[in-house]
Amino acid sequence: MTYRLLALNIDGTLLKSNHRLAKETKEAIDYVKEKGVYITIATGRAFPSAKKVAKALKLNNAFLVTHDGAYVASEVDNPIYERRLDSERVYQIVDILENYYCHVRLMHEKYAVGNKVRERNQLVARMNIGDPLFYPLSYVDSASHYLIDQPLTVPKIRAFFWNEKERKDALEEVREAVSDIHITSSAEGSLDIVDGSVSKAKGLQVLGKKLGISMNEMVSIGSYTNDIEMVAASGLGVAMGQGPQELKNIADWVTRSNNQNGVGYMVKEVFRKQFHPAVFK
Known part of the structure; x- marks a missing residue:
């Protein structure tokens, strides 16, 4: 399977416990982005907060899955999907x-x-x-x-x-x-x-339809129970090493913790093998 989209949770995934982005994480994301993989954020955070993290990763025009999937947008005033509590x-x-x-x-x-x-x-x-x-x-x-x-x-x-x-x-x-x-x-x-219709998985489905990317072509990485649907629905669902057992149980792959460069390690093990299969035989 060739994976064309990487969806990343923020807290406990992209960020270490001190709420900082590790240099290794940024480098790993730059690597897959340069190879043509679409990078998005799938988070429970509000859109402006997710947008700030996306900017730090140089994902300036990316569509972001925010509010646990209830709000998908590149710019706050022009969502491609929103579901609100009345x-x-x-x-x-x-x-x-x-x-x-x-x-x-x-x-x-x-x-x-x-x-x-x-x-x-x-x-x-x-x-x-x-x-x-x-x-x-x-x-x-x-x-x-x-x-x-x-x-x-x-x-x-x-x-x-x-x-x-x-x-x-x-x-x-x-x-x-x-x-x-x-x-x-x-x-x-x-x-x-x-x-009731909302989840990160649904948000990714909407984004995938817009980009022409199926769920089977997606890798998602999560760290807590609000990531379960997304991790289960993706072609490769990854749980962070410090995540709860119920998330790990449904994941296809468990990487290292957020304090042990879990995202960077996953990219090395999965995407570099995808881009350079002969090297990793």
């Missing part, structure tokens, strides 16, 4: 989540709205939760009260919990109360909520 479901979800101790973030493609969380009279939610911000973020006392006055449709809602039992209870309640949604997790402690 304002009624957004309010339902947020109203439930705010009964739990969690930070809720409404992830629009241009900005975000997050609730304030306090503990022992100290503000703890005024922080980056798994997504360094490159777009405006407004903090409100209550996201549900905000939505009464300013209804929103968004591609994704993300919640971060400090207590796993509360996370599981909230997951169960949201699933029972709100129809046609897809809930995954992009990191320990998170709930990532999109429309």
Whole structure:
């Protein structure tokens, strides 16, 4: 099989644990790009944040699969695919989540709205939760009260919990109360909520159709459970070495961890053999 597209998750895949891009990772991506392989990012992050990482990789005009597949675009005002949670479901979800101790973030493609969380009279939610911000973020006392006055449709809602039992209870309640949604997790402690038709795999299918590239011609690399559909659907699905076992179980290949140059190692083992088969016989 000749692979024509490489899809990369950001956190835990492209980035090391210190949130930096390794030189070896950049060099590996430059190598496959020069060979004509289409490089895209497939991430749970919002579009502006993904665009910033794409720029660092010199993927200036690439279509990016963002918001866990709910928003696919090269430029923010011209998506080729978007699926939004309507304002009624957004309010339902947020109203439930705010009964739990969690930070809720409404992830629009241009900005975000997050609730304030306090503990022992100290503000703890005024922080980056798994997504360094490159777009405006407004903090409100209550996201549900905000939505009464300013209804929103968004591609994704993300919640971060400090207590796993509360996370599981909230997951169960949201699933029972709100129809046609897809809930995954992009990191320990998170709930990532999109429309029921959405996944990174669906986003890649849309992109592949536009580019004339089938899923069998794609390599995808992921690191957490929101990558499961994408890794399972790709011609070669790769799990990062530090990823959860359920992701590794469905992957075709497990590479090294993000702190051990997992992306660069995969490129060497897979793509260099594709481009120079005689050398690696």
